[in-house]
Amino acid sequence: MSETKVDMNKEGFAAKRISLAQMQTGQRGKIVEINGGYGLARKLDALGIRVGKEITKISAQWMRGPVLLRQGNTQAALGFGMASKVLVELDEGA
Amino acid sequence: MKKILLMGNPNVGKSVVFNRFTGANVIASNYSGTTVEFTKGSMRIEAERAELIDVPGTYTLEPTCKAEEIAVEMLKTGDVIINVVESTNLERSLNLTLQLLKRKVPVVVALNFWDETKHRGISIDYKKLEEILGIPCVPICAVTGEGVNRLVERIKDAKPSAYEYEEKERWHEIGNIVEEVQKVTHRHHTFLERLGDASVKPITGLPIAVIVLFLAFKVIRFIGEGLIGYVGKPIFENLWAPLMLKLSGLLGSEGSLHNLIIGQLINGEIDFGQSFGLLTTGLFVPLAAVLPYVFAFYLVLSFLEDFGYIPRVAVMVDTLMHRLGLHGFAIVPMMLGLGCNVPGALSTRILETRREKFIAATIMAIAVPCAALQAMVVGLVGKEGLAGLGIVYGTLFMVWVLLGVLLNRVLKGESPEIFIEIPPYRIPYLRGLSKKIWIRIKWFLKEAVPFVLLGVLLVNILYTLKIIQFVGNITAPVVTRVLGLPKEAIGALIIGFLRKDVAVGMLVPLGLTAKQLIIASVVLAMYFPCVATFMTLAKELGHVDLLKSAGIMIVSSLIVGGVLNLILPG
Numbered sequence: 250m251s252e253t254k255v256d257m258n259k260e261g262f263a264a265k266r267i268s269l270a271q272m273q274t275g276q277r278g279k280i281v282e283i284n285g286g287y288g289l290a291r292k293l294d295a296l297g298i299r300v301g302k303e304i305t306k307i308s309a310q311w312m313r314g315p316v317l318l319r320q321g322n323t324q325a326a327l328g329f330g331m332a333s334k335v336l337v338e339l340d341e342g343a
Numbered sequence: 344m345k346k347i348l349l350m351g352n353p354n355v356g357k358s359v360v361f362n363r364f365t366g367a368n369v370i371a372s373n374y375s376g377t378t379v380e381f382t383k384g385s386m387r388i389e390a391e392r393a394e395l396i397d398v399p400g401t402y403t404l405e406p407t408c409k410a411e412e413i414a415v416e417m418l419k420t421g422d423v424i425i426n427v428v429e430s431t432n433l434e435r436s437l438n439l440t441l442q443l444l445k446r447k448v449p450v451v452v453a454l455n456f457w458d459e460t461k462h463r464g465i466s467i468d469y470k471k472l473e474e475i476l477g478i479p480c481v482p483i484c485a486v487t488g489e490g491v492n493r494l495v496e497r498i499k500d501a502k503p504s505a506y507e508y509e510e511k512e513r514w515h516e517i518g519n520i521v522e523e524v525q526k527v528t529h530r531h532h533t534f535l536e537r538l539g540d541a542s543v544k545p546i547t548g549l550p551i552a553v554i555v556l557f558l559a560f561k562v563i564r565f566i567g568e569g570l571i572g573y574v575g576k577p578i579f580e581n582l583w584a585p586l587m588l589k590l591s592g593l594l595g596s597e598g599s600l601h602n603l604i605i606g607q608l609i610n611g612e613i614d615f616g617q618s619f620g621l622l623t624t625g626l627f628v629p630l631a632a633v634l635p636y637v638f639a640f641y642l643v644l645s646f647l648e649d650f651g652y653i654p655r656v657a658v659m660v661d662t663l664m665h666r667l668g669l670h671g672f673a674i675v676p677m678m679l680g681l682g683c684n685v686p687g688a689l690s691t692r693i694l695e696t697r698r699e700k701f702i703a704a705t706i707m708a709i710a711v712p713c714a715a716l717q718a719m720v721v722g723l724v725g726k727e728g729l730a731g732l733g734i735v736y737g738t739l740f741m742v743w744v745l746l747g748v749l750l751n752r753v754l755k756g757e758s759p760e761i762f763i764e765i766p767p768y769r770i771p772y773l774r775g776l777s778k779k780i781w782i783r784i785k786w787f788l789k790e791a792v793p794f795v796l797l798g799v800l801l802v803n804i805l806y807t808l809k810i811i812q813f814v815g816n817i818t819a820p821v822v823t824r825v826l827g828l829p830k831e832a833i834g835a836l837i838i839g840f841l842r843k844d845v846a847v848g849m850l851v852p853l854g855l856t857a858k859q860l861i862i863a864s865v866v867l868a869m870y871f872p873c874v875a876t877f878m879t880l881a882k883e884l885g886h887v888d889l890l891k892s893a894g895i896m897i898v899s900s901l902i903v904g905g906v907l908n909l910i911l912p913g
Contacts, residue, residue: 274544288407292762295402297435299514308544314662315671315761317543322431322463324767326543326658328670328760 265339269316270332272306278337279303285334293335296323304337345393346420347386347498350443351427352436353400354766356455358382359485359775360427361397364495369397370779372648373766374675375693381417388498396421402435404442408695423449423501425494430454430482431463431767433525437517440476441508449501450478453494457482459767464530472524477504486772535768542655543765552659555652559643566639567718575631584613587623603803617852624848625799628719629791633844634784636718640682641783649771649779653678654763661761667747668754669694670761673703680711683787684876687711688883697888698756702747704884705892708876709899710743712843712868715791719847720864727857734911735864742869742903746895790875791842798838798845811837825901826866827908828859839867841874858913862904870900 266281280300283290293299298320307317307324309332316332318325327335349357353375361369365384370377382397398417399410406412418424426443428436443450454469473480479497483490508516541547587605594601596608605613606620615627647653653675661671673694680687687707691700712720724731751758805811814837815822815830822828822836831853839846846867855863871893872880881889 291403291405292407295407295435295438296764297432297438307540308548308658310658310662311545312662315658317658317765321434322465322767323435324539324765325763326654326661326671326765327762328661330760331762 266336267339268333269304269306269318269327269335269337270309270313270329272337272339274306274308276339277303277305278339280335281338282336283334284336285331289331289334293325293327296325297321298323298325303340344385345388345391345422347393347395347423347425348398348417348421349396349425349427350398350414350418350439351400351455352402352429352432352439354764355400355427355429355436356485357400357427358397360425360453360455360483360491360494361395362778363485363488363491364395370782371775372645372653372779373651373769374648374654375400375764375766381413386495388495401439403439404446409692418443418446418448421448423451423498425451425453425498427453427455427485430456430460430467431465433465433467434517434521437520438513441506441513441517444476444478444504444506445508445510447503449503451494451497451501452476452478452480453485454480454482455485457490458484458487462530462533464528466526466528468524472520475506475520475523477506478502486775535770539651539655539765539768542652543658545659548655548659552656555647559647563636563639563643566642567636567721570635570638571631571722575635579615579627579631583626584615587613590622599807603800616848619799619802619848619852621796621799625796626792628844628848629715629788629795632722632848633715633718633791634787636721637682637714637787638780638784640714641780644678644682645776645779645783646771649769649776651766651768654765657761657763658765665758666751667706667744668702668751668758669699669747670758672761672763673699676703676707677711680707681714681717682783683713683715683790684708684711684872685790685879688876688879691883695759696756698754699758701884701888701892702750702754704880705750705895706743706747708872708880708892709746709869709896710739712739713873716843716847716868719844720868723847723850724857724860724864727860731857731861734861734907735868738865738903738907739868742899746899750895791844794842794873794875795845798842801841802834802838802845802849805834805837821901825908826862826904828855828863829853832859832863835863835867836870839873840871840877843867843873856913858908858911861911862907865907866900866904869896869903871896 280302283293302320305319307319309316313329315326315328349361351357358369358371358378361384364386367384369382378397378399384395386393386395398414401411401414404415406415424443426440440452460467469480469482479500481490481494481497483494542551591605604620604622606618606623609617613623615623618624657671657674660674664671664673675693676687676690679690688704691703694700694703720735724735811834815833818833819830822830822833835846835849838849850863
């Protein structure tokens, strides 16, 4: 989960697939996978955050603290462990 | 009677709508989980009376936590559902709406925060939404009351919807609906949004937190002191004291009835701090000494709550709180506890596990002093200089951290990770804010004044019957040797079970040294919660956990008091 996987997207560009925890503050990306089991997926789903959605990372606290993301008009804070389980494909140029 | 349920995601303003409809007073704040219990009220629809129920917020009808379970359970009992949705978050809100429609219950949709859609560049065709869903959809702004009457008129049009969809296609359906009714135009981030982001980034968020804390402290102190010095004291000393002196004369200036009502005269005068009569100290303590600080504290807390700062504090302190076996959101019971430990204890319900509730409730009850206690301590210890106050607060903070770390080590289990929605910053609406402060003040007056009077009555009885002297003699070894206090101080510890502010007041006539005042204040804060908090803890924790918690309180307060007695000079 922690290593960086490289996928090829439709256009043939190498798209970086990393976890929300690894994203830089301010980066945008599309959620491609939620690895956390039913519980985490369901909690995120309730907030409208699910696979296929564009998210922006707003901030991360020091010492593996919680991560803040924005999706549409929703903002949520989730623990570092949970954030490591949300995998995103970074937007091009991000 | 018709039963109407208010349902919707957390923090969409259900409680504000509830207050509007019923004229009732329910606390509403800008963060999830302010309502942990359902609240009932009655409202009028045309000529009929109906029962309105404020249901805790839920994202889904497949419950993920206790509050959501309650919500789903409630659903079965309702005749009509008012589904409050956040217009600025239509897609997500419709998830619950569609689940409600599937249950074939009559639903009205209230599109709240309608005013916010404009400056967020969102336009929603609510008539089209009404057409698609086949139920009334009414745009409202609950805090200002816009559209609320229209909503009441439309309740009678609520009916089970004919709208059908495949369960596994729900999000897809929602996507289509949103596509059809909502247009979003690009716009720049507002100042509040940028401030919101800045207050959760460590580099900017930490300085902001320090500034907020500093300002909060300054404002509370300024308003509290100001109200005491310019309102409370002058009224009591210039208006009330002469009246009481007359009454004292009428009662013969002595005797047990006189002492009960007026108390002891000090050099022929009434001393509101020391006389200890029902109508002197008994009224002065809650109304002139404590109420100003309670008001100032709730003013600041309510503002921060309605602004939306609290969840951001939760994010900032999450890492620290994990060391105590909690996560960041557990800062909520601590902050509420600084006002009064009772709502603090109640709000531990927002925590997920029994272990978290136990740790949070225990360290809150021990190391978080309520506003009433603080007001008295600031008045008494503050006279000896700020250093003394620093020691009291510093000690309590250290106890809070150490005890949390210790409990986290000893108790089996782990602390769950934080997962909270961060609401947008909102400028508090004056009417809502003042209503909330008024609810809290009223609650304080109703709870505190009778207990303070009872406390003063009890002090008089215990002294007259020489019970305090008797217990003082028995407990002298602990009180004098371990804590270094005069044995008369046991009176304060006894009364502290009832009211902590009265207990601190009892220290005044003892002429304690600065060191003794510090120790007494810390021990009074820690050793046991007042009876109101105790009863709440019993309900929230159950008797077994309460006993454990109480044991920890007594032992830790003796240790801390003893250590202070050993290390403090003087």
